[in-house]
Amino acid sequence: MSANQTAVGLLLEELETPALCLDLEIFRGNIQRILSFLGRHKLQWRPHMKGQKAVELAQEAVRAGAIGVTCATLYEAEVFLQGGVQGILIAHQIVGGRKLMRLARLQRHAPVIAATDSLEHAQAMSRAALQEGVVIPVVMEVDVGMNRCGVPAGEPAVALAREIQKMRGLEWQGVMGWEGHALKPEVKDRAEVVKQALARLAETVVALEGAGISCPVVSASGSGTFLHAAGMAGLTEVQAGGAVFSDVSYRNWGLDYEFALTVITRVVSRPTSRRIVVDGGFKAMSTQHGMPLPLGLGRLQHMAFSAEHGVLELAQEDACPRVGDLVKFVPGYTDSTLCLHDEICVIRRGVLEAVWVIPGRTGRRVTAISAPVA
Ligand SMILES: Cc1ncc(COP(=O)(O)O)c(C=O)c1O
Incomplete structure (x- = not known):
């Protein structure tokens, strides 16, 4: 204790x-601000919990109106599921045999969407799902310019999506991207970088739809960018998490x-x-x-x-x-x-x-x- x-x-x-102290009333007020802003732009909220991690924080967001939570790790997904939080999206590639089995087992409790960005990884997820006798819902991560994970936008994304759709044990959900490069200190026009990044995601969604692949989930954006992301074509939900707290960095990125x-x-x-x-x-x-x-x-x-x-x-x-x-x-x-x-x-x-x-x-x-x- x-x-x-x-x-x-x-x-x-x-x-x-x-x-470490949380002012409950300010926290709840911030949640309301996020929700009413996103509501005005017809966007759903699946806050990223990598910087929050406590079950009660996830429960607060969902109780207030979030459709679920975004996680960075399996641990987060496990503790939130155990805390009764549903609608989990893991915005990170889960790699390695043991971890993939844990991911597969989670599906027995509730659907947990997992991200993938390569054929090899999707195949490994498919094998884990089949071995466990479950279905893993997947989003394909698209590189929107951050140069971290993600399949290149456009035709390579369509080619990978076609393969994912054929794999047994996986259930296609849509796409995600993260325009984190818009937060680099050298960026002069953040709104423009966000716009260009989300345009890549939107173009990919259009290309996928052209190939007969619909995207019920188009997830992106964070606390330092979502004010610029609202209104962008195709986006269905926003991952902004840390905005519930705010801090010096978020202030510097324009969140008041x-x-x-x-x-x-x-x-x-x-x-x-x-x-x-x-x-x-x-x-x-x-x-x-x-x-x-x-x-x-x-x-x-x-x-x-x-x-x-x-x-x-x-x-x-x-x-x-x-x-x-x-x-x-x-x-x-x-x-x-x-x-x-x-x-x-x-x-x-x-x-x-x-x-x-x-x-x-x-x-x-x-x-x-x-x-x-x-
Ligand atoms: C995939 C992803 N989405 C969204 C975010 C934004 O998170 P936050 O809103 O907590 O800053 C991040 C931050 O690193 C991220 O990695």
């Missing part, structure tokens, strides 16, 4: 630090949502009138993809993190905050911060209302669902 599991009902100020997720730390030392040392370092807050943003302090001259210490140098002398006071940080990137923690302290109006565990990181609390089901 963690330090804060026994703190439910206490004030935020009383929690043991460092602690309120910050729902913070890391609270406590001042442990004031060695000088300008230096503040807190009990959270890079093991509590990722510094990858941008530095965390401390709230409520004067202008900073410098900030550095070691493993368990955060060191902040104020530009001006100040007696506050004092030793024992809280310093709240907005993560530089929530995705790479949440995975450093085992649980989320759920705060409503300044009080700890619940503690949600984050099992999707390793799936270690899930065993039953991985076993064969009779």
